[in-house]
Amino acid sequence: MLLKKTKQLERKVNNFMDIINEAGPTLKLGVKAYFNDDQEKFTELLDRMIKLENRADDIKRNIEAELYERTLIPEARGDVLALLEALDDIVDRSKETMREFSIEIPQILEKYHQSYLNLTDLSANAIDQIVKAARNFFNNTMQARHYVSKVYYWEKEADRESGSLLRKIFRDDELKDLSEKFHHRAFVERIDRVADIAEDVADKLSIFSIKRSI
Amino acid sequence: MILIYLSSGLFLGWSLGANDASNIFGTAVGTRMVKFRTAAIVASIFVILGAVHSGSGAAHTLGQLGSINAMGGAFMVALAAGFTVFWMTRLKLPVSTSQAIVGAIVGWNFFAGMLTDYNSLLKIVFSWVISPILAGIFAVLIYLLLKRVLRLTPVSILRLDVYTRAGLIVVGAFGAYSLGANNIANVMGVFIPAAPFEAIQIAGINFSGTQQLFLLGSLAIAVGIFTYSHKVMQTVGNKVVKLNPQSALVVVLAEALVLFLFASADLHNWLISHNLPALPLVPVSSSQLVVGGVIGIGIVQGGKTIKYRIAGKIAAGWVITPIIAALIAFFALFFLKNVFEMKVSNPVSYRLSKPVVKRLRTHDIIIKEDDRNKKFKNAIKVKRFVNNSSYLSQTDLEEIVASARVDSFYFSSSRLKNFQNDHGELFSENELQRFNDLKGQRFSHEWQLRDQILEKVFQQKKAALKNEENNHKLELIKENFKVSHQTN
Numbered sequence: 001m002l003l004k005k006t007k008q009l010e011r012k013v014n015n016f017m018d019i020i021n022e023a024g025p026t027l028k029l030g031v032k033a034y035f036n037d038d039q040e041k042f043t044e045l046l047d048r049m050i051k052l053e054n055r056a057d058d059i060k061r062n063i064e065a066e067l068y069e070r071t072l073i074p075e076a077r078g079d080v081l082a083l084l085e086a087l088d089d090i091v092d093r094s095k096e097t098m099r100e101f102s103i104e105i106p107q108i109l110e111k112y113h114q115s116y117l118n119l120t121d122l123s124a125n126a127i128d129q130i131v132k133a134a135r136n137f138f139n140n141t142m143q144a145r146h147y148v149s150k151v152y153y154w155e156k157e158a159d160r161e162s163g164s165l166l167r168k169i170f171r172d173d174e175l176k177d178l179s180e181k182f183h184h185r186a187f188v189e190r191i192d193r194v195a196d197i198a199e200d201v202a203d204k205l206s207i208f209s210i211k212r213s214i
Numbered sequence: 215m216i217l218i219y220l221s222s223g224l225f226l227g228w229s230l231g232a233n234d235a236s237n238i239f240g241t242a243v244g245t246r247m248v249k250f251r252t253a254a255i256v257a258s259i260f261v262i263l264g265a266v267h268s269g270s271g272a273a274h275t276l277g278q279l280g281s282i283n284a285m286g287g288a289f290m291v292a293l294a295a296g297f298t299v300f301w302m303t304r305l306k307l308p309v310s311t312s313q314a315i316v317g318a319i320v321g322w323n324f325f326a327g328m329l330t331d332y333n334s335l336l337k338i339v340f341s342w343v344i345s346p347i348l349a350g351i352f353a354v355l356i357y358l359l360l361k362r363v364l365r366l367t368p369v370s371i372l373r374l375d376v377y378t379r380a381g382l383i384v385v386g387a388f389g390a391y392s393l394g395a396n397n398i399a400n401v402m403g404v405f406i407p408a409a410p411f412e413a414i415q416i417a418g419i420n421f422s423g424t425q426q427l428f429l430l431g432s433l434a435i436a437v438g439i440f441t442y443s444h445k446v447m448q449t450v451g452n453k454v455v456k457l458n459p460q461s462a463l464v465v466v467l468a469e470a471l472v473l474f475l476f477a478s479a480d481l482h483n484w485l486i487s488h489n490l491p492a493l494p495l496v497p498v499s500s501s502q503l504v505v506g507g508v509i510g511i512g513i514v515q516g517g518k519t520i521k522y523r524i525a526g527k528i529a530a531g532w533v534i535t536p537i538i539a540a541l542i543a544f545f546a547l548f549f550l551k552n553v554f555e556m557k558v559s560n561p562v563s564y565r566l567s568k569p570v571v572k573r574l575r576t577h578d579i580i581i582k583e584d585d586r587n588k589k590f591k592n593a594i595k596v597k598r599f600v601n602n603s604s605y606l607s608q609t610d611l612e613e614i615v616a617s618a619r620v621d622s623f624y625f626s627s628s629r630l631k632n633f634q635n636d637h638g639e640l641f642s643e644n645e646l647q648r649f650n651d652l653k654g655q656r657f658s659h660e661w662q663l664r665d666q667i668l669e670k671v672f673q674q675k676k677a678a679l680k681n682e683e684n685n686h687k688l689e690l691i692k693e694n695f696k697v698s699h700q701t702n
Binding site: 006009010073075140211 | 368370458
């Protein structure tokens with residue numbers, strides 16, 4: 001009886017992780033569609049991202065309610081909820097980034113497209129690894145730390161990529177207006193921010209794992 | 215009237231339930247892993263089971279330390295222990311009922327002129343010292359084992375939560391059983407020799423007087439659990455010792471195992487029969503076991519060192535608590551006897567009669583011609599007299615006191631008949647027949663009765679009384695044929 005309900009809850013946690021995991025590829029495809037000027041595809045992907053965000057919110061609230069109502073994992077409840085909240089931020093941030101592309105329509109020189117795509121790739125990798133780490137935190141706490149270190153790796157790579165991209169942008173004579181450069185910077189930082197959030201989650205996760213390891 | 219006498223013991227039981235239940239379910243309830251109601255019900259049921267079924271082992275050791283033979287004395291001894299616990303708790307000093315009751319018993323011994331069995335006392339104090347250390351060692355071993363198991367077979371957080379809850383309840387039940395078995399002696403042990411409960415049979419199961427006494431005591435513990443332990447559990451769970459539920463499970467299991475080791479006569483006999491080291495059956499402090507367990511886990515987790523201040527406080531408790539309790543008991547008994555003129559002890563007299571002198575000679579103890587047939591009012595007087603007249607070892611002295619003690623046993627035909635009816639199933643057909651040879655006989659020393667029973671009924675050599683079953687039978691016979699205390 002108790003185990004049956006626990007299995008249901010485990011399924012919900014897994015669903016939540018699946019949703020977060022989808023944010024990475026969706027963001028990647030979205031940025032690609034934007035550069036390819038594929039308006040239709042981009043809108044479709046933005047819609048998908050909004051749906052992901054809503055579903056993640058719903059499941060998160062559902063898990064939250066269940067943990068409190070059934071007073072499950074009382075001593076780790078705060079940590080688990082903080083973790084879900086932080087993971088949810090990843091989808092939120094990814095969605096915001098895509099929405100900002102659709103609102104601000106930044107003019108990005110073609111020569112920078114590949115660097116932007118690389119940066120998005122690195123952020124998506126960080127998401128991929130943080131979701132693996134989080135799944136492991138739930139299922140096999142000891143393994144979580146292994147993936148946490150990979151998140152740190154991808155986040156550093158993303159920092160390096162964004163740094164080098166921004167250096168190029170600010171030294172580019174083709175971009176006459178500072179406002180243009182700033183606009184570039186805003187988008188580079190927004191994509192890099194997704195990896196930063198993954199890193200924040202990883203920080204939390206490593207502390208929670210230490211706390212959980214008996 | 216009997217309930218008034220027992221009230222101090224029942225109060226001790228109540229405070230044991232209120233305080234010590236938290237050593238078993240404290241973290242579970244404090245961290246909301248187990249509901250208080252569930253914990254209270256499980257703890258109460260198993261405390262009662264443990265007390266009634268396995269409580270006699272530790273009580274026997276306390277009985278050896280001092281056998282309080284008047285209800286008034288037992289009342290005051292339990293009250294003195296209860297008061298010591300209450301007072302020291304108010305002063306925020308670490309205190310355990312086990313240590314208080316031992317002190318109070320020794321206080322009674324002094325007051326009543328009884329000799330304190332230093333062997334038993336040594337055994338008891340040794341147990342206090344070794345028990346937290348043992349709990350620490352057990353906690354480390356169980357912790358490492360659990361860690362290994364969890365590493366080999368990973369369990370999800372949510373499932374681990376379910377298993378831990380179930381584990382906390384199961385281990386809690388075992389802990390409560392062991393607590394009842396080990397600590398009921400603190401609550402009711404002092405009343406055993408004097409309580410006038412007859413054995414009864416319910417649904418074909420025999421309940422001895424002692425078991426009825428333990429049932430009453432454990433009911434008081436259960437009341438303590440239901441009425442007051444919730445508050446204590448919240449404190450233990452949240453403030454004093456912060457443990458995660460898995461570590462709590464380890465600590466409670468270690469604690470329960472140690473309590474059980476010091477309580478179960480069955481385990482004790484099994485260990486001895488397999489040539490394994492067995493621990494004496496002694497009431498120990500569950501609070502100190504928890505501290506031992508927590509320190510053990512702290513060490514194995516690294517980073518934390520032993521808090522010498524806490525260890526020092528515990529060690530001080532081993533000495534200070536019994537001394538305070540003994541002093542309080544002594545003065546309270548004096549007060550009760552002289553102001554209220556209540557009987558706090560039944561004097562036991564000693565006599566170096568002819569058979570005693572003869573028996574002692576077989577142990578190479580020679581009593582001088584002049585000293586023969588001398589009477590003594592109490593054991594301390596025997597000791598003083600014997601010490602003055604010749605130099606003897608402690609063992610010799612104990613032998614003299616044990617041999618000279620005057621008791622009275624009478625095998626009247628009505629008693630014999632009742633005994634054969636009530637306990638016939640314990641004895642073989644032949645043994646029952648041989649009982650009839652004792653009809654009409656009187657014995658004025660316990661050893662005379664024992665020798666006769668061994669020779670006539672069991673048809674065994676004197677030295678053969680190592681058989682637990684026969685020992686139990688002998689205790690029953692003594693209980694049933696004893697004539698009320700002599701006061702000459």
